[in-house]
Amino acid sequence: MSIATVFEIVLAAVVLGLALWTIAVRETYSATVGFVAYGLLVSLIWVRLDAVDVALTEAAIGGGLGGVVLLGAAARLRATETTTAESRMVRLGAAILSAATAAALAVAILLLPDPAPTLAPAAVANASATSLANPVTNVLMAFRGMDTMLEKVVLLLAIVGVWSLASDQAWGGRPGPRHEADPNGVLAFLARLLPPAGIVIGIYILWTGADHPGGAFQGGAVLASMWLLVIMAGLADTPAASSRPLRLVLIAGPGLFLLVGLGGLCFGSAFLAYPIAFAKPLILGVEIAMLLTIAATLALLLAGAPERSMQR
Amino acid sequence: MSFAGDIVTIVSVSAGAFFFLAGTVGLLRFPDTLTRLHALTKADTLGLGFVVLGLLPQAASLRDGLKLISIWLLALLAGATVSQLIARSARQSGSVR
Amino acid sequence: MSAVTVFGLSAAAAVGLGLYGLITNTQPLRKIIAFNLLGSGVFLLFGIIGRRGAAAGFGNDPVPQALVITGIVVAFSATALAIALLLQLYQTAGSTTLQSGAQRTGSRADPAGD
Numbered sequence: 001m002s003i004a005t006v007f008e009i010v011l012a013a014v015v016l017g018l019a020l021w022t023i024a025v026r027e028t029y030s031a032t033v034g035f036v037a038y039g040l041l042v043s044l045i046w047v048r049l050d051a052v053d054v055a056l057t058e059a060a061i062g063g064g065l066g067g068v069v070l071l072g073a074a075a076r077l078r079a080t081e082t083t084t085a086e087s088r089m090v091r092l093g094a095a096i097l098s099a100a101t102a103a104a105l106a107v108a109i110l111l112l113p114d115p116a117p118t119l120a121p122a123a124v125a126n127a128s129a130t131s132l133a134n135p136v137t138n139v140l141m142a143f144r145g146m147d148t149m150l151e152k153v154v155l156l157l158a159i160v161g162v163w164s165l166a167s168d169q170a171w172g173g174r175p176g177p178r179h180e181a182d183p184n185g186v187l188a189f190l191a192r193l194l195p196p197a198g199i200v201i202g203i204y205i206l207w208t209g210a211d212h213p214g215g216a217f218q219g220g221a222v223l224a225s226m227w228l229l230v231i232m233a234g235l236a237d238t239p240a241a242s243s244r245p246l247r248l249v250l251i252a253g254p255g256l257f258l259l260v261g262l263g264g265l266c267f268g269s270a271f272l273a274y275p276i277a278f279a280k281p282l283i284l285g286v287e288i289a290m291l292l293t294i295a296a297t298l299a300l301l302l303a304g305a306p307e308r309s310m311q312r
Numbered sequence: 313m314s315f316a317g318d319i320v321t322i323v324s325v326s327a328g329a330f331f332f333l334a335g336t337v338g339l340l341r342f343p344d345t346l347t348r349l350h351a352l353t354k355a356d357t358l359g360l361g362f363v364v365l366g367l368l369p370q371a372a373s374l375r376d377g378l379k380l381i382s383i384w385l386l387a388l389l390a391g392a393t394v395s396q397l398i399a400r401s402a403r404q405s406g407s408v409r
Numbered sequence: 410m411s412a413v414t415v416f417g418l419s420a421a422a423a424v425g426l427g428l429y430g431l432i433t434n435t436q437p438l439r440k441i442i443a444f445n446l447l448g449s450g451v452f453l454l455f456g457i458i459g460r461r462g463a464a465a466g467f468g469n470d471p472v473p474q475a476l477v478i479t480g481i482v483v484a485f486s487a488t489a490l491a492i493a494l495l496l497q498l499y500q501t502a503g504s505t506t507l508q509s510g511a512q513r514t515g516s517r518a519d520p521a522g523d
Binding site for chain 1: 386389390393396397400
Binding site for chain 1: 493
């Protein structure tokens with residue numbers, strides 16, 4: 001048993017222990033903290049599985065932004081801690097069902113076919129169509145581009161859903177309270193110092209996603225967190241939901257993707273077909289629009305429903 | 313060079329792991345929020361610095377080494393700021409004098 | 410005991426734990442957390458399948474990785490929407506319980522005509 005295997009067993013044990021603690025602990029706030037730690041350790045598991053792009057996404061979106069939205073909700077819902085639990089019968093039934101599901105999945109894992117079916121050779125064989133070196137970016141933007149475009153639409157639907165929860169007075173207004181922080185304090189200092197570096201890092205992650213692990217989602221998450229930091233320090237206010245430039249940014253990603261797809265239909269062979277000569281510039285152009293849309297959408301999803309009306 | 317580099321890596325990463333352990337012991341054993349924050353922030357940042365120092369000989373190029381150092385600096389900035397904010401809010405909430 | 414086996418079994422356990430938490434936790438926020446746990450276990454199963462499909466010079470099959478990246482983003486947006494709905498419920502009804510008449514420790518008065 002090599003050292004790597006021992007490390008993996010320890011990592012898996014810690015992750016499962018954290019998952020169990022998250023489910024079993026009494027306070028909701030502690031469960032949230034446990035879940036954030038769980039997400040960050042799971043991204044270590046992704047690195048061990050040689051899926052670095054997924055590890056970046058899990059750390060940035062699953063652990064980072066997901067943790068922020070859950071912590072914010074747990075803080076606002078502190079008054080609703082309840083001590084009622086489900087009846088013994090429900091808990092017993094749930095335990096049996098969960099154990100059966102986990103056992104079935106474990107058996108399926110142990111009985112997976114050998115040799116394993118894989119699409120990696122197909123991805124390599126067709127990589128010349130886009131001249132990008134990162135195979136995951138190839139799959140996301142070219143081979144399964146339809147999925148990514150529809151995912152942008154899902155993000156748009158989520159933000160429409162969140163905004164539709166505004167009350168009548170606050171319709172089209174600014175999400176969240178106006179944050180006030182001491183302008184000479186530590187948070188304002190961080191919000192002035194970190195965002196320039198963070199923006200460069202976010203754009204770099206997008207740019208390097210063409211050939212190395214990275215991409216629009218991970219870079220967009222970093223940009224979104226920089227914007228949120230500036231908002232939370234009170235250096236900028238959340239934009240109004242009815243602002244036209246904001247709405248243009250939100251539809252830029254899926255819109256450009258759709259236009260490129262229709263262009264492929266008109267001038268090429270199929271929907272979302274890239275001409276080989278222009279594949280890389282087209283993909284990078286779509287990714288830049290996607291970066292802006294993802295950053296704006298993720299930040300606004302965290303800001304919540306509009307609470308302050310525009311007439312103020 | 314690579315043997316000396318490996319020795320530096322092993323010693324530094326072990327020192328880093330020891331400091332992380334010390335920080336965690338401080339988190340568990342110290343009596344209140346401020347002392348725990350102090351132990352955690354100082355020891356963890358120093359431990360991360362040692363780990364980065366140990367990884368520098370293994371870096372593939374100068375640029376990768378600079379990226380590692382910038383990771384440590386960003387973690388330093390974030391850790392210091394967050395511990396200040398937590399300490400301030402702990403004092404305001406009245407849990408410390 | 411390869412990485413695939415170790416992480417595959419822990420992914421199956423995470424799915425089981427998430428399912429248990431989803432059913433038995435009474436608070437909606439805990440249910441959302443358990444749902445995310447369940448989702449992360451499923452994504453790990455995709456990662457296991459991808460790891461087993463390592464070929465042609467890659468350590469992990471790129472197609473399941475792309476699916477998981479899409480899945481993580483969609484799961485986050487669903488969580489954000491669910492939390493916005495939950496906060497709106499709390500603001501309107503004064504409690505987050507899904508059962509009427511259940512014990513709650515909130516300090517708001519009952520909305521009239523509930």
